[in-house]
Amino acid sequence: MNTQHAFSIEGRIGFLGAGSIAEAMLSGILKKGLLSAEHILVSNRNNQERLDQLADTYQVQVSQDRKLLVDTSDILILAMKPKDAAEALMELQGTVRPGQLVISVIAGVATSLIEEWLGVQCAIIRTMPNTSSAIGLSATGLACNRFVTEEQLELATRLFEAIGTVFTVAEEELDIVTGLSGSGPAYIYYLVEAMVGAGAKAGLCRETARQLTLQTLLGAAHMLLDTSEDPALLRLKVTSPGGTTQAGLEVLQSYQFQEAVTSAILRATERSRELGAQYR
Missing domain, CATH: 3.40.50.720 (NAD(P)-binding Rossmann-like Domain)
Structure with a gap:
């Protein structure tokens, strides 16, 4: 049709x-x-x-x-x-x-x-x-x-x-869609805030840090879309043993980065259900 x-x-x-x-x-x-x-x-x-x-x-x-x-x-x-x-x-x-x-x-x-x-x-x-x-x-x-x-x-x-x-x-x-993609842009913006702030703290001009961050996110999104590869596999391809990426990921892991993101989405999903319940 x-x-x-x-x-x-x-x-x-x-x-x-x-x-x-x-x-x-x-x-x-x-x-x-x-x-x-x-x-x-x-x-x-x-x-x-x-x-x-x-x-x-x-x-x-x-x-x-x-x-x-x-x-x-x-x-x-x-x-x-x-x-x-x-x-x-x-x-x-x-x-x-x-x-x-x-x-x-x-x-x-x-x-x-x-x-x-x-x-x-x-x-x-x-x-x-x-x-x-x-x-x-x-x-x-x-x-x-x-x-x-x-x-x-x-x-x-x-x-x-x-x-x-x-x-x-x-x-x-x-409610899950709400927690994941409905609220999702805010999680990405929060990540961008942190990345831009880190680049500036390390000594880059803030606008340069912003542009580098945005292009990095855009490129990563297109890699996921265009290759259809599992994100874990793409992550491993970027991570050389003993290299800079591994050093950075180890810090994220020490702060339980994946667990924090998962908890955020699950809590947003739960909150969506709570808000919906008040109308029932």
């Missing part, structure tokens, strides 16, 4: 929420030519200035009338903050049609709760993109409820491929 052509049908996407993820998505959709700007409608609760900014930048349609947005959209993107979700969705009870596709980027909120708050049995796809969606390089997990069809999953996949790479998982696995 030609998904690009399938998604170019007449239809409208409505964004309930106008934050950074919503902007990254609509930007990606427009850049990929999946839909034209006049078929995208964006709404938020009370920030008209933000809506005007999106309208000026992307020529999309904007409105603070959420019920109008729901009534005129074929696909609804729920992009409000988790703390606002229950009130916002319950206000929309009776407006969402069974045939509409609802896509949620609300962290921690189960599809069953969204269905309950909307008061209708409909297709809901829950997602977890990350902040790299802003540059089209997100790693996004998708999970479906029981009403989602193969065609709807395909459409949602095309939407999120506009901002990166997509993986379909079971809904109970989304």
Whole structure:
């Protein structure tokens, strides 16, 4: 099936929420030519200035009338903050049609709760993109409820491929996706902070240390992607016995570096489950 052509049908996407993820998505959709700007409608609760900014930048349609947005959209993107979700969705009870596709980027909120708050049995796809969606390089997990069809999953996949790479998982696995790739950019940024700081402390100009660090990360990522080799094997290839890399790795091992990263991801996963539990 030609998904690009399938998604170019007449239809409208409505964004309930106008934050950074919503902007990254609509930007990606427009850049990929999946839909034209006049078929995208964006709404938020009370920030008209933000809506005007999106309208000026992307020529999309904007409105603070959420019920109008729901009534005129074929696909609804729920992009409000988790703390606002229950009130916002319950206000929309009776407006969402069974045939509409609802896509949620609300962290921690189960599809069953969204269905309950909307008061209708409909297709809901829950997602977890990350902040790299802003540059089209997100790693996004998708999970479906029981009403989602193969065609709807395909459409949602095309939407999120506009901002990166997509993986379909079971809904109970989304908390793991949150801990790993949702929170993952922060772990990488933390590592970069340390590497740049170390380079500067050792005597390099800070900007030179930054550029060296970033290119090193970029090169390592491409090595992993392009060779498909196990990271442990690539690490061993770089590590000469008695050399500089081994000396550095021994220090990381003494600080239990791998155990610390594992613990961080597991704790973030647990925290995602804790946050989700408060809405159940």
